[in-house]
Amino acid sequence: MKMKYKISAEQYAEIKAAQKRNRDKQIENRLKVLALRYEGKRLDEIAEATGFHHAHISNLIRKYFEEGLSAVSEKHYAGNRRNMSIEEESAFLEQYRQSGEAGHILDVREMKMAYEERAGHSIGSSQIYRVLERHSWRKVMPRSKHPKKASEEVILTSKKLKKK
Structure with a gap:
């Protein structure tokens, strides 16, 4: 079977150097994909070794050849996605x-x-x-008044009737 993307020995040395500098497990697995590809492993063998889907492995290899090592060996997602500080x-x-x-x-x-x-x-x-x-804001509302509450006049007459 012919491989579309073949990793050279120089590229492999660059990948190994990046693996030594790396401290992130996710990036380590992506670099491992490239190293296993250099060693001649097939997509299904790489998938078994790394736990990635074969389509993702193929995309990683393609991305490496199109955009370089930084596309695979760097974090591309930051946490704070706020519109304002x-x-x-x-x-x-x-x-x-x-x-x-x-x-x-x-x-x-x-x-x-x-x-x-x-x-x-x-x-x-x-x-x-x-x-x-x-910013510790909270909903503050005045105490609501019941819409069917009797008027003061009705309440007073009711009290007078109960006293008898």
């Missing part, structure tokens, strides 16, 4: 905090629209709630 969020919420302290009712829909305008794109419906939670 914590300080920017605090500054954004400051105007609403002042309005709330003045006794005005705050509408989350308005806050969401302003946040989207500031971020430059639409956000999910729960993202504004996560921002509020991150």
